[in-house]
Amino acid sequence: MDWLLEIEDVCYTYPGSETPALNGLTMRVPRGKRCVLLGHNGCGKSTLFLHMNGIYAPERGVVKWKGEAFSYRRTFLSQIRQKVGLVFQDPEQQLIASTVAEDISYGLCSAGLSDDEAKRKVEQALVRFGLEHFRERPVHHLSLGQKKRVALAGVMVLEPELLLLDEPTAYLDRLHTRLLMKELERIHREEGTTIVMATHDIDLAYEWADWVFVIEDGRLALEGAPNEVFARRDVLEGLQLGVPLLFDVWEALVPSFFPETEARPRNVADLKERLARCLVD
């Protein structure tokens, strides 16, 4: 496989804290895949993301971009931050400009787009995230979920090579979660963006991911394609993460309704269709 970003044996302890947040973590992000980072609160997901775009430098170990170790010099950092887009868990943390449209346009000018092009992109992003009506509203008038959508739009409009999403669905309702997933699907298909999403929604992870990382206490506990990772029921139960509902349901159906060799369904619609077919037979 082709690795976009590699984390090798990285340790990091927050100043004033006794236990390390990252404790010898090693993982590699495959290029062009939709990855999910699973783990409990406090296992170090957010800290890991801050290492992936060079905000924090590891105490031990290295972070590599396409095989080249991070140098942490100014020019290098500003380049890496253009290539790696990070959407924080708390949107408040990254909104800069004061109106929604202005905030989304931030970064487009520095990326060398003309004003007209930038305006067109902003307009597209507004529509895709359902923000057309908030165009001219100041950011501090929005609800948390709306702010989150502005933050997502502002980072995704820049089309980074690697997109890091820290619990992106945390404040979103069903409609906007679906809009977000559709948008992720689109940029993954059209731009070939590599995406890493931190979440503890195991069902969402199963439905969406090509590649799964499980993190526990600042280390990598499991890694692999979803079918392999979620088949390790013993490890997942041990970590109190459990397995996806769909996985469980399939396991209950398999010997009696479907042959064991049949591929697992990845979403509810798929399962329904197969059940319908099975019942007709």
Add this chain to the structure above:
Amino acid sequence: MKIQLDTLAYTNRLRHVSPIQKLVIGIIMLCFVMVAHAPTHIAVFVWMSVWIVGYAGIPWRIYLRLLGAISLFLALSLPPIMLEITARSIAEITEQTVFIYSFGVFHVYIGVAGMKKASALLLRSLSSVSCLYFILLTVPFTEILAVLRRIGVPCMVTDLLLVMYRFVFVFLETVEQLWIAYKARGARHGFSRKMRDAGGLVARLFARTVQRYQQLSIGLAARGFDGDLRVVASSHAFVSRRYAAEAAAVFLLLVALEWWTGR
């Protein structure tokens, strides 16, 4: 109050009139007030209020509250201007007095001249405040910044102002969250307990503000902020002919009024 000013600036009916036009009107009127005299002040105040409540559609209740807040400060500053104090006998006070109060050898009084001075000051202040409110209530802060940038104020200054402005809201939100959390978790009764709680809240507010400040700077770094904050101005502002015409005509009338009453 700050939040409200800002909200109105973004939602008022003059939002799409070019910020430069509004700033020019506001600033010219402000300068005019500085050189004009009492009757003109009243006219300026009335006219600016028409802009604010009539054209911009700011609810008059809010406008009155804003004026009330300022009037309170003005009222507090008037007594030192009006009151005179003297140790001479009452017979020696030559000017006309409106009010007099004596204790021992001292007499405290308000003279007619003092009254006039104070009321002239009050009118001047109110009319200049109305011009200022016109700017604050109709031009959003970011557009003021854009204009500053255009007339050549260094980007570093305007970006700093913008980040500070964002931070003011982060701060205010932290205050509000803490306050709501305090009330939701059962604010305690009794003065001394309340004061102790308030002490605790202020300490936590400080810690939280520092933390949020750090987070905001991490967030800015992640978006590649390196001191250059370029955004595409989003609003399609236009210069309104109708407002320009009215502004010019009324301004000439005001100058004429000033000349006529000042003779």
